Amino acid sequence: MLIKKPSDIRPSEITDQQIYLTRREFIRNVAGATAVAALIPALLTPHNVYAGTKLPGVRKGPFGTSEELTPYGDVTSYNNFYEFGTEKEQPALMAKNFRTKPWTVTVEGEVNKPAVYQLEDFIKPHTLEERIYRLRCVEAWSMVIPWVGIPLADIIKRFEPTSKAKYVEFTTLHDPAQMPGQRRAILKWPYVEGLRIDEAMHPLTMLAVGLYGETLPNQNGAPLRLVVPWKYGFKNIKSIVKIRFVEKPPVTAWMTAGPAEYGFYANVNPEVDHPRWSQARERRIGEFFKRKTLMFNGYAEQVAHLYAHMDLNRYF
Amino acid sequence: MSGRMTQTEWVQRVVKPAIFLVCLIPLALLAWDVLNNHLGANPIEKVIRRTGDWTLRFLLITLAITPARRLFDWNWLMRLRRMLGLFVFFYACLHFIIYIGIDQSFDVNEIIKDVIKHKYVTVGFASFLLLIPLAATSTNAMMKRLGGKRWQQLHKSVYAIAIGGVIHYLWLVKADLKEPLIYAAILAVLLGYRLWVKQRQALPTDAARSSIHPSTIRHAK
Numbered sequence: 135m136l137i138k139k140p141s142d143i144r145p146s147e148i149t150d151q152q153i154y155l156t157r158r159e160f161i162r163n164v165a166g167a168t169a170v171a172a173l174i175p176a177l178l179t180p181h182n183v184y185a186g187t188k189l190p191g192v193r194k195g196p197f198g199t200s201e202e203l204t205p206y207g208d209v210t211s212y213n214n215f216y217e218f219g220t221e222k223e224q225p226a227l228m229a230k231n232f233r234t235k236p237w238t239v240t241v242e243g244e245v246n247k248p249a250v251y252q253l254e255d256f257i258k259p260h261t262l263e264e265r266i267y268r269l270r271c272v273e274a275w276s277m278v279i280p281w282v283g284i285p286l287a288d289i290i291k292r293f294e295p296t297s298k299a300k301y302v303e304f305t306t307l308h309d310p311a312q313m314p315g316q317r318r319a320i321l322k323w324p325y326v327e328g329l330r331i332d333e334a335m336h337p338l339t340m341l342a343v344g345l346y347g348e349t350l351p352n353q354n355g356a357p358l359r360l361v362v363p364w365k366y367g368f369k370n371i372k373s374i375v376k377i378r379f380v381e382k383p384p385v386t387a388w389m390t391a392g393p394a395e396y397g398f399y400a401n402v403n404p405e406v407d408h409p410r411w412s413q414a415r416e417r418r419i420g421e422f423f424k425r426k427t428l429m430f431n432g433y434a435e436q437v438a439h440l441y442a443h444m445d446l447n448r449y450f
Numbered sequence: 451m452s453g454r455m456t457q458t459e460w461v462q463r464v465v466k467p468a469i470f471l472v473c474l475i476p477l478a479l480l481a482w483d484v485l486n487n488h489l490g491a492n493p494i495e496k497v498i499r500r501t502g503d504w505t506l507r508f509l510l511i512t513l514a515i516t517p518a519r520r521l522f523d524w525n526w527l528m529r530l531r532r533m534l535g536l537f538v539f540f541y542a543c544l545h546f547i548i549y550i551g552i553d554q555s556f557d558v559n560e561i562i563k564d565v566i567k568h569k570y571v572t573v574g575f576a577s578f579l580l581l582i583p584l585a586a587t588s589t590n591a592m593m594k595r596l597g598g599k600r601w602q603q604l605h606k607s608v609y610a611i612a613i614g615g616v617i618h619y620l621w622l623v624k625a626d627l628k629e630p631l632i633y634a635a636i637l638a639v640l641l642g643y644r645l646w647v648k649q650r651q652a653l654p655t656d657a658a659r660s661s662i663h664p665s666t667i668r669h670a671k
Binding site: 211321407414 | 490491492494495553555560563564567568569570571621624625626
């Protein structure tokens with residue numbers, strides 16, 4: 135009588151047929167997962183935290199400057215973004231986990247084509263440009279930043295503003311759960327900024343989605359911010375969720391905070407001081423002594439005509 | 451060796467030198483941060499702010515000596531007051547020199563304009579100027595030359611300096627007043643304590659012993 139010897143392979147040890155049949159792929163996956171796991175600590179080190187994704191198909195835009203660029207580390211660690219704290223180093227730390235996906239931009243007001251866009255659809259029809267601009271903060275420091283973005287005029291044309299669209303109002307996301315700075319009434323939240331329509335349509339004005347060829351770091355206003363290089367930095371509203379076309383000048387966050395100190399225009403002007411400090415000079419980040427501030431931040435040739443016959447002492 | 455130091459000796463030989471070194475720690479940390487590039491993108495602004503912060507902090511600590519001494523009955527604290535006051539002047543000098551030299555590049559015209567036009571600078575500048583006579587009359591010899599009463603009268607200006615220092619900070623902040631208001635609150639407590647003591651001393655029972663003007667007594671009731 136032939137008695138079959140029981141198999142010493144336990145059922146639990148038998149490789150599933152499905153895995154056996156795809157064994158090569160399985161090995162590849164395990165190896166891949168291990169490699170990713172090994173990389174995680176590296177991805178989490180501070181050096182990589184700020185790094186965005188490389189933006190494809192960026193072409194060189196006009197209005198460049200040959201001035202030395204402010205290093206990436208300084209541009210991304212010295213920020214005024216009160217939604218994430220009022221100290222310069224805070225936004226880089228506090229905005230680390232800020233979610234910028236999914237992101238919608240609402241276009242409304244005096245336009246023929248109001249709409250709510252997914253950010254990707256908002257950007258898609260345009261070619262991204264790199265523009266190297268000076269940035270002059272109202273606090274008398276400055277940087278030179280290679281932005282990546284789109285001329286605002288190109289975007290505005292798509293919405294077909296009506297003849298009543300005299301001004302454009304921009305609004306930042308209001309989300310105190312994600313933006314701890316909004317839990318204190320330092321400014322009236324959400325942050326609001328505005329431009330006259332001709333300023334918004336000016337070829338220098340752009341909406342930026344990146345800097346240094348990469349997507350915007352959160353602390354620099356990801357995923358979408360305004361860049362108006364002849365105005366003080368606070369005009370460059372960050373993390374925009376709404377663009378509204380209006381007939382009356384918008385009341386901006388800083389006008390509400392200090393009407394005697396911050397006007398609607400906020401053009402860089404060395405001759406008109408902030409009521410509390412001088413605007414004649416500025417410290418370029420990385421330099422020791424201050425340098426002279428230029429009229430309209432050095433863009434007078436392009437924009438001075440917008441303000442001809444205006445008393446800039448009054449319309450500061 | 452008998453081994454036992456008197457309290458005065460202990461304070462003079464141990465406590466005071468130790469506090470002296472502690473008072474230099476902010477400067478050492480600042481120097482360390484400057485040398486190691488730890489001050490971020492705008493190091494000069496940081497240095498100006500930190501020296502300003504420490505000027506105000508030492509000023510408040512100095513003003514806390516008298517109340518602390520009374521509340522805890524620690525008379526030895528008085529032996530530290532002059533040194534702490536001189537550290538206020540020391541950090542104020544650093545703050546001032548960096549403003550004059552690096553921020554304004556020693557441009558006298560610009561500095562004059564800045565002091566006249568911008569009130570936070572005016573107040574800060576005035577407070578610094580008022581500190582100079584206090585530092586200059588801090589020696590025993592000067593104290594003797596002036597006489598106790600006049601010396602004390604002169605050094606009362608420290609209250610004005612402290613108020614000026616806090617206002618200087620309040621007026622330069624853009625929107626977030628939290629920090630300068632903390633300094634203001636502490637100063638209010640320290641000055642409030644002095645007013646409270648003065649009022650109590652003005653009560654009739656005490657007044658009988660001292661020679662306080664009758665009008666003050668009526669007021670205190």
